[in-house]
Amino acid sequence: MNFFNRKSETTSDTFDAPTQSVGDITGDYTIDPSHSRLGFSARHAMVTTVRGSFRDFEGTAHVDTATPASSSVRLTIQTASIDTGSADRDGHLRSADFFDADVNPTIVFVSTGVERDGSDWTVTGDLTIKGVTKPVTIDFEETGSAQDPFGNTRIGFEGATTINRKDWDLTWNAALETGGVLVSEKIKLEFDVSAIKTA
Helix, strand or coil, X not given: CCCCCHHHHCHHHHCCCCCECCCCCCEEEEECHHHCEEEEEEEECCCEEEEEEXXXXXXXXXXXXXXXXXXXXXXXXXXXXXECCCHHHHHHHHCCCCCCCCCCCEEEEEEEEEEEECCEEEEEEEEEECXXXXXXXXXXXXXXXXXXXXXXXXXXXXXXXXXXXXXXCCCCCCECXXXXXCECCEEEEEEEEEEEECC
16 A cells, blocks of 8 residues: 555654554554644645644544454544644634634544555545535554553554545635646645554
């Protein structure tokens, strides 16, 4: 499986080797937002990439390694927590031109199907933005499991997908004098998830 060549950029290539302390990761989990990242990137003026993330989110997952189709994920993101490192840009993204965060305070993802191939997982689900719900498919890779110093069982996943923002009525743009538009329609979504076992 190959999503944005992340296989060649796994944590084992860059950081210390991941741990695999849990033989079977089946169970119920809560996403740990302080050790997870929900990121995105878009092309700006067709010459560079702008990256950002959402700072406030919560989610749960049920993982079933024996029957992957019985697994499930639910994620709720606070729209106003968008952060691209620029207060002016973040304010514009929260406005009615984009997310209209005052009217649409949350972004929600609910899985509708899960498949597994070894350490690779494919999660399909409904993504709701601005009241528009569309299906998306996200490829994930298990990145390890561990018992942390506080007695928690943790699992890690990395995933990515590409969406067209216009499908969710995120249509604002501006034409460039040299041709093209200011903001790309295609948006890359990236997920670095640490989850704590609850049952």
